[in-house]
Amino acid sequence: MIRIAWSNLRSASGRLSAAMIAIAVSVAFIVAALLFSQAFGDTLRNQVRAEWAGADVAVTAAASDDPAAAADEASPLTDSMRQTVADVDGVESAQLTESAFVSVSAGSTSVTGSATNLPQGQAETVDGSAPDSDDELMLREADAKTLGVGVGDTITLGEFDGARRSADGPSFTVSGIMPGSSAAGMNLYLTDGGLKTAPGELVPDSIRVVADDGSDRTALAEAVGSALADAGADVSVRTVDQVVEDQIESLSNTSDMLSTVGIAFGLLAAGVAALVISNTFNVLVASRTRVLALFRAIGASRSQVRGAAVVESLSLGIVGSVLGVGLGLLIGWGLSAVVRALWMPEFAQMSPSVSAFVVGPVVGILVTLAAGLIPAIRASRVSPIEALRPVDVPAAAPRIRWVRLSLTLVLGIAGIGLCLLGTTSQSVLFGIVGCFALFVALLVGAKVFVPPLVALFAVAVGLITRRSPAVKLAGRSASTAGGRTASTTGALLIGITLVTAVVVGSSSLQRTLELATAEDTPVDLVVSTAGQSGADDAKIGSVLDDSPIVEERENVPAPTASVSVAGTDGSGDVAITSAEAAADSPVLRSDGYDVDEGTILIDPRSVGLDDADSDVDGQTATVRLGDQDLDLTIETSFDVPAGTALVSGGDAKTLEAAAGDDVAEQTWAKIADDASSSQIEALTSELDAVGAAGDAAAAQYRAEFASMFQVALSVVLGLLAAAVVIAVIGVSNTLTLSVIERRREGALLRALGFTRAAMSRMITIESLLMTLIALIVGAGVGTFFGWVGTASMMPASANPVLSVPWTQIGLIGVAAVLAAVLASAIPARSMSRIAPAKGMSME
Numbered sequence: 001m002i003r004i005a006w007s008n009l010r011s012a013s014g015r016l017s018a019a020m021i022a023i024a025v026s027v028a029f030i031v032a033a034l035l036f037s038q039a040f041g042d043t044l045r046n047q048v049r050a051e052w053a054g055a056d057v058a059v060t061a062a063a064s065d066d067p068a069a070a071a072d073e074a075s076p077l078t079d080s081m082r083q084t085v086a087d088v089d090g091v092e093s094a095q096l097t098e099s100a101f102v103s104v105s106a107g108s109t110s111v112t113g114s115a116t117n118l119p120q121g122q123a124e125t126v127d128g129s130a131p132d133s134d135d136e137l138m139l140r141e142a143d144a145k146t147l148g149v150g151v152g153d154t155i156t157l158g159e160f161d162g163a164r165r166s167a168d169g170p171s172f173t174v175s176g177i178m179p180g181s182s183a184a185g186m187n188l189y190l191t192d193g194g195l196k197t198a199p200g201e202l203v204p205d206s207i208r209v210v211a212d213d214g215s216d217r218t219a220l221a222e223a224v225g226s227a228l229a230d231a232g233a234d235v236s237v238r239t240v241d242q243v244v245e246d247q248i249e250s251l252s253n254t255s256d257m258l259s260t261v262g263i264a265f266g267l268l269a270a271g272v273a274a275l276v277i278s279n280t281f282n283v284l285v286a287s288r289t290r291v292l293a294l295f296r297a298i299g300a301s302r303s304q305v306r307g308a309a310v311v312e313s314l315s316l317g318i319v320g321s322v323l324g325v326g327l328g329l330l331i332g333w334g335l336s337a338v339v340r341a342l343w344m345p346e347f348a349q350m351s352p353s354v355s356a357f358v359v360g361p362v363v364g365i366l367v368t369l370a371a372g373l374i375p376a377i378r379a380s381r382v383s384p385i386e387a388l389r390p391v392d393v394p395a396a397a398p399r400i401r402w403v404r405l406s407l408t409l410v411l412g413i414a415g416i417g418l419c420l421l422g423t424t425s426q427s428v429l430f431g432i433v434g435c436f437a438l439f440v441a442l443l444v445g446a447k448v449f450v451p452p453l454v455a456l457f458a459v460a461v462g463l464i465t466r467r468s469p470a471v472k473l474a475g476r477s478a479s480t481a482g483g484r485t486a487s488t489t490g491a492l493l494i495g496i497t498l499v500t501a502v503v504v505g506s507s508s509l510q511r512t513l514e515l516a517t518a519e520d521t522p523v524d525l526v527v528s529t530a531g532q533s534g535a536d537d538a539k540i541g542s543v544l545d546d547s548p549i550v551e552e553r554e555n556v557p558a559p560t561a562s563v564s565v566a567g568t569d570g571s572g573d574v575a576i577t578s579a580e581a582a583a584d585s586p587v588l589r590s591d592g593y594d595v596d597e598g599t600i601l602i603d604p605r606s607v608g609l610d611d612a613d614s615d616v617d618g619q620t621a622t623v624r625l626g627d628q629d630l631d632l633t634i635e636t637s638f639d640v641p642a643g644t645a646l647v648s649g650g651d652a653k654t655l656e657a658a659a660g661d662d663v664a665e666q667t668w669a670k671i672a673d674d675a676s677s678s679q680i681e682a683l684t685s686e687l688d689a690v691g692a693a694g695d696a697a698a699a700q701y702r703a704e705f706a707s708m709f710q711v712a713l714s715v716v717l718g719l720l721a722a723a724v725v726i727a728v729i730g731v732s733n734t735l736t737l738s739v740i741e742r743r744r745e746g747a748l749l750r751a752l753g754f755t756r757a758a759m760s761r762m763i764t765i766e767s768l769l770m771t772l773i774a775l776i777v778g779a780g781v782g783t784f785f786g787w788v789g790t791a792s793m794m795p796a797s798a799n800p801v802l803s804v805p806w807t808q809i810g811l812i813g814v815a816a817v818l819a820a821v822l823a824s825a826i827p828a829r830s831m832s833r834i835a836p837a838k839g840m841s842m843e
Helices: 002-011 013-051 067-072 079-086 141-147 192-197 217-230 240-287 289-297 302-342 354-380 384-388 402-425 428-444 446-464 469-480 482-520 537-546 649-659 677-689 697-741 743-751 756-793 806-823 825-832 836-840
Strands: 057-061 091-106 109-117 136-140 154-159 171-178 187-190 203-211 235-239 525-528 550-557 560-565 571-577 599-602 620-625 628-636 644-647 665-671 693-695
Touching (some): 013 240, 013 302, 013 354, 057 217, 057 240, 079 091, 079 203, 079 217, 109 141, 136 141, 141 171, 171 187, 203 217, 217 235, 235 240, 240 302, 240 354, 240 697, 289 302, 302 354, 402 428, 402 756, 428 482, 446 469, 446 482, 469 482, 469 756, 482 697, 482 756, 525 677, 537 550, 537 665, 537 677, 599 620, 620 649, 628 649, 644 649, 677 697, 697 756, 697 806, 697 825, 743 756, 743 836, 756 806, 756 825, 806 825
Parallel strands (some): 109 187, 136 171, 599 628
Antiparallel strands (some): 057 203, 057 235, 091 109, 091 154, 136 187, 154 171, 525 665, 525 693, 550 665, 560 571, 599 644, 620 628
């Protein structure tokens, strides 16, 4: 058995190379994902430990059984509690740390972060020093890179509300930059006095306790806990080691998710590799029929032949897995280096793990064994009499595989039904199960529909090319070897379907969310000069007209009126306008600003009402402009432009008449769908420079959605790249084996007058026919999957939209065609170099 396997391996080493590469790529993917996720987890652990450096005991709010209710409750941590802790024996110092959620602006960059006081014992810097005045702050190296600031630069903090609108706030000078980055968002470290000037509500986070020299952490934690319990405080007192472990455990879910995603896509790549390997062994068994029969004739048993095939696949799996581990180490190291260079300088070094060196090879070996099992059984069924028969490729047997067809129809109908159920009931589970069932139906039925489609496409292409013999022979060859063609097309089908599903699903989900956002915020940009000094209408118009992202703009009357809410202290000056003034303009994305007569759509915060007093729906607002008082019913909305209220067209005309000839205006603009956040921020900065205030919250939301989806799309497509590469390797491998099988056929064609170019063209056309079928079927099914995914995830109130990005789909098609041509290059060259006399003399 071993001798037979060794003989088979030596004779087919070249033919097995592509299958070995396929399994190596899938194993490398799994190994790299596990190594990278482990390094990511190590980075999170280092960040958490760095945040608690210098402290020994931590006092935090006790965990609540109802997190939603706990979020509304005030923190139990107080300065008097800090003093109680400081008086405990063994405590060197106790610091109450507080933080406020703020908007952070530096230059054209605007993000959100937390302003907090600098924890004791954390004054280490890579540049500059800790803040020693109330107008200075310190931040971490990664955050400084995000903002593009250094020591001596200025950062402005603004109050953050849910709509990301922030008023101008105090400015702070960067005094120092700390190493690393924060585990949970951007942190800005201020002095205690500076923190009191920061905008936003300060929320106590913890009491950091530093122990005297020689004090035991555990004993000190117990003493602090007893003192606080005697004071009636319901808090959690733990050593810093315990706090760090708890936080690491909660953050480890992220790294575990990375491992899960990586392994999932690695298994997908391994599944595609299994098709390639199975196809390779099937062809090898067919080409070895006479050799296997001779082995049987001289005394080899069926179990020995079968065992030799299993040993052959096991050897292939072991060698491919070893190569995959090495390749995975290189990929993991490269990813870590890229992250350290471009994103997170303190990203942990990649360290080998047992799971990475076990899971990847085990998957590779098992997949190879499973893929080679059926060919091994087929090899054992070769009878000795086969040694007396020629090895020519058998003629096509045009028959219907009824069992396979029936299974395909059952799975397909069930899958489509579950998909439709998932879309109508908004059930992601039904959608996933339905898509999986339909996908399995396609793979099972590939042997039923792929060969006839290849023949049909060959006929169609032949008509276009005036019955080219190369096209006819390519179609006949692909349809004759139906199993091989279906397996190769199935591998391509997996990659194209998933890529299309991701692209269409991402585009549809993004478009659905954009339309849902547009229902509430139909205007992308509102430009106002109210309350601004030095505003120049001509310069404002020039800025908007010269901007590459402004598609349309419309001036609407917006007189400033005094608005007071009955029964409250809320009052203020607000710009009053109506969407009817821009009804005929394309600046409006929806009718979300349509208001009934006698109603005012207003943000309660614009008249000085905070969140506790914002429930004023149905109450009366008195709008005063000149001598005109107008009582309107309030409809609250947090999506109206800043400092603006919307009324009906009739009410707006009444107020405009009261304003006389001096009616202020706003400019409403429509921003291009592909505008980026930085372009929008640059535009608002230009408007600010000419004395205008631009509220581009709606456009910013859309740009952030687009950016988020593009990042997610790039990541997923990158993960799918392994499966696509393996599928292309499979095409090249299948065509190479096909050339080996058809040497006598090729020699005969050359003897009959076929040129080398025609022989090469025949192989390329065969590759293109398989790719074309995979592209058409995969694009259609992938588009359906993308819509099912979008519709399943949307709530019942949403209206899912199918958005097909034809440009990206076209690029997928072009890439598939180029891949088919490249995959056929070596096999086509081999076919064209067959010499007639030598080829016909071969067995």
